[in-house]
Amino acid sequence: NTLPKVTIFGTGGTIAGEAKTKTDVTGYKSGEIAVSTLIEAVPSIVDVANVDGVQIVNTSSANITSEILLQMAKKANELLKKDVSGIIITHGTDTTEETAFFMDLVNQTNKPIVVVGAMRPATAISADGPMNLLNAVKLAASEDSVGRGAMILLNDYIGSAYYTTKTNAISLDTFKARDQGFLGAFADGVAHFYFEPAKATGKPNFDVSKVDKLPRVDIVYGYQDMKVDQINALIDAGAKGLVIAGSGNGSIPTAVKDKVTELNKEGFPVVLSTRTGGGFVTHKDYAIGSGTLNPQKSRIMLMLALTQTKELSEIEKFYSTDK
Numbered sequence: 001n002t003l004p005k006v007t008i009f010g011t012g013g014t015i016a017g018e019a020k021t022k023t024d025v026t027g028y029k030s031g032e033i034a035v036s037t038l039i040e041a042v043p044s045i046v047d048v049a050n051v052d053g054v055q056i057v058n059t060s061s062a063n064i065t066s067e068i069l070l071q072m073a074k075k076a077n078e079l080l081k082k083d084v085s086g087i088i089i090t091h092g093t094d095t096t097e098e099t100a101f102f103m104d105l106v107n108q109t110n111k112p113i114v115v116v117g118a119m120r121p122a123t124a125i126s127a128d129g130p131m132n133l134l135n136a137v138k139l140a141a142s143e144d145s146v147g148r149g150a151m152i153l154l155n156d157y158i159g160s161a162y163y164t165t166k167t168n169a170i171s172l173d174t175f176k177a178r179d180q181g182f183l184g185a186f187a188d189g190v191a192h193f194y195f196e197p198a199k200a201t202g203k204p205n206f207d208v209s210k211v212d213k214l215p216r217v218d219i220v221y222g223y224q225d226m227k228v229d230q231i232n233a234l235i236d237a238g239a240k241g242l243v244i245a246g247s248g249n250g251s252i253p254t255a256v257k258d259k260v261t262e263l264n265k266e267g268f269p270v271v272l273s274t275r276t277g278g279g280f281v282t283h284k285d286y287a288i289g290s291g292t293l294n295p296q297k298s299r300i301m302l303m304l305a306l307t308q309t310k311e312l313s314e315i316e317k318f319y320s321t322d323k
């Protein structure tokens with residue numbers, strides 16, 4: 001038929017989660033139900049698009065690896081370059097923003113990639129997954145979605161993958177972009193956008209078609225009395241770059257700053273982000289400031305940046321919001 005083609009990558013998460021009782025919304029197993037079953041549970045999807053399901057993995061989103069990200073990037077680009085109008089990734093919400101951000105940066109087309117999940121398992125009363133999935137199909141199939149980058153969709157709200165983050169451990173209303181706001185919302189089963197299509201300022205694009213492996217990048221949490229031991233241990237373990245979730249505008253204790261300064265002189269990339277959940281980390285003369293990116297997105301950016309350059313001054317540009 002003439003409906004747009006949409007491919008759904010199933011990766012697991014609560015949207016595919018199964019609990020022992022209908023009222024259990026925390027003690028359940030993520031990634032139990034196949035993507036084909038999720039699609040069958042929403043019969044009206046067939047009125048919106050020609051849908052195809054691909055089971056990539058079926059697991060909790062904490063188990064998504066950079067190998068899985070690369071696999072999805074290659075498959076998504078292959079399909080989007082053909083006649084598929086949009087890709088949906090059903091995903092656990094805990095690391096949704098990492099996958100969505102990665103897919104946003106590696107998409108070689110202007111077609112939509114929509115990452116969707118749920119906060120209540122499929123077996124719960126008032127499960128949010130089926131409606132979220134139907135909305136995701138509408139979003140991925142819509143011409144209005146073209147040129148908007150990857151998007152995160154949950155609880156009727158459409159957020160840009162670049163800026164949206166999970167802000168609450170259990171609430172249905174968890175995804176937010178506090179400073180930048182949502183792109184739009186569903187009303188009466190229809191996606192309404194608040195703006196014309198736009199690209200996040202300074203957003204780079206990475207072609208990973210020839211990348212076999214992403215470099216290891218780790219995150220270290222900052223706190224009072226933080227020591228340099230974790231930094232040393234991670235470098236010994238093979239980290240090719242580090243992100244520090246500093247306090248405030250990326251601040252770290254003096255001893256850690258001395259270590260970071262030393263690493264900077266050696267050309268080892270350290271990105272300073274913030275544990276505050278918002279704002280902007282400015283560039284320092286001893287480390288790269290993460291700009292608007294939180295620690296987990298800064299990590300994804302650094303892995304991708306390192307596939308292109310080892311130069312700190314070049315890496316720094318990927319965190320810039322300048323045009």
Ligand SMILES: NC(=O)C[C@H](N)C(=O)O
Nearest residue numbers: 013014060061092093094
């Ligand atoms: N709401 C969720 O999807 C959480 C789940 N633990 C996950 O796989 O990320």
